[in-house]
Amino acid sequence: MSGVVTGDAVYLGLQPARLPSRALAVFIDLVVVWVVYLVLSVTLTVATSSLDSAARTAMSIASFLLVLVGGPIAVETLSRGRSLGKLACGLRVVRDDGGPIRFRHALMRGAMGVAEIMMTMGIVACIASLVSARGRRLGDVFAGTLVVRERVTAARAVPVPPPPPWLVGRFTQLDLSSVPDELWLAIRQYLTRARQLDPHVGRALAERLANDLVARTGTPPPAGVPADAFLAGVVAERQARDTRRAVAAAATAGPAAGAAQAHGSQAVGGTPPMHTAQPVPQPVTQAAPPPTEPVPQPVTQSRPPASTGFAPPA
Structure with missing residues (x-):
């Protein structure tokens, strides 16, 4: 490099x-x-x-x-x-x-x-x-x-040009884990500025970058593929993989975020959230009237007749 x-x-x-x-x-x-x-x-x-x-x-x-x-x-x-x-x-x-x-x-x-x-x-x-x-x-x-x-x-930044259509999808099995970020940066800068370079200098740089990429991946380019097209195809494959990973991460982040939020609400303060218990309706029963005590009746005592001083005959 x-x-x-x-x-x-x-x-x-x-x-x-x-x-x-x-x-x-x-x-x-x-x-x-x-x-x-x-x-x-x-x-x-x-x-x-x-x-x-x-x-x-x-x-x-x-x-x-x-x-x-x-x-x-x-x-x-x-x-x-x-x-x-x-x-x-x-x-x-x-x-x-x-x-x-x-x-x-x-x-x-x-x-x-x-x-x-x-x-x-x-x-x-x-x-x-x-x-x-x-x-x-x-x-x-x-x-x-x-x-x-x-x-x-x-405002003057130039996007990476796409690869030829016949190269799209031909590098899906390529192992890109060993390619350092410095080499990706070099390839990207070359692809965005290739038209501004001298043709001979640009061709030499493309071949050199392609050789470095082959040394990192261990897979040579397809036969008959120019070095600049090979670099564009590999960069497009890496961008497609990054896009798929980002979409998958966003899809799995939604449910995980909801669960984490619920778990976090329980963990705050160290106590689970308090829920208001609804009162259970009880069956309404009519209470029996209290027993009535008998009203005491006035006791009338029989009195002997009053003595008149007259004795009945024997």
Whole structure:
């Protein structure tokens, strides 16, 4: 995957950077480099005040080469073509084939930059960039590099083109579990920018990406299928699988979410929800009247007749 677009590399087919954006990026880089150089020069002047003039001259030359020449080379090498100015302007240095630059590319650009930017105040670099069809300066021509625009607005995003109809459904048995995300990103970027690339460069990149995909899946493409069509068919198969998984997950998430919500309502507070019990209707029975106690009747005592003083005859 070295030399091909990966997750830490660049996007394929981006438009070459033009002179205004490149000039602004170079200006930002020069301001930062010169500030660092002046601070280092003052520090070295104070530190080497006790040395002779030859030693101070050697230290000045060393600091010039270290900061003004070695600094940009180291930054471009470690950042894969993105200096501070290019990062601020959304630019990046890539190889002619779209891959990330290495130390030899940054070394050639830095060495030529001293002559065409610093010694001529950027006049030579501006003329070369205006003459070149892709806005390259002499350092880019000798190093085989190109400064491209890395930022693309969402409105200009291009969808992945569909594969040929006769390839749809031919990769259903392909094992895609071992394909890393970096390779998917590289293939997607190639397919969306293939028409903007040089035909020879695009064909070489498609074959290289197809070989990497075959090495990951272990299945060669069908006989007679071009590399770009093979890549488009495999990407379409992966998108179809992702769609099916998303639909299945959404279908199973509905009942599971309802059950989880009901379980969660019971778990809140540690007590199950209270339900109001409906009263059970009881049969209505007429209570028997209480027993009535007999009303006491007044007791009448028989009284002997009153004595009249007359005794009946015997």
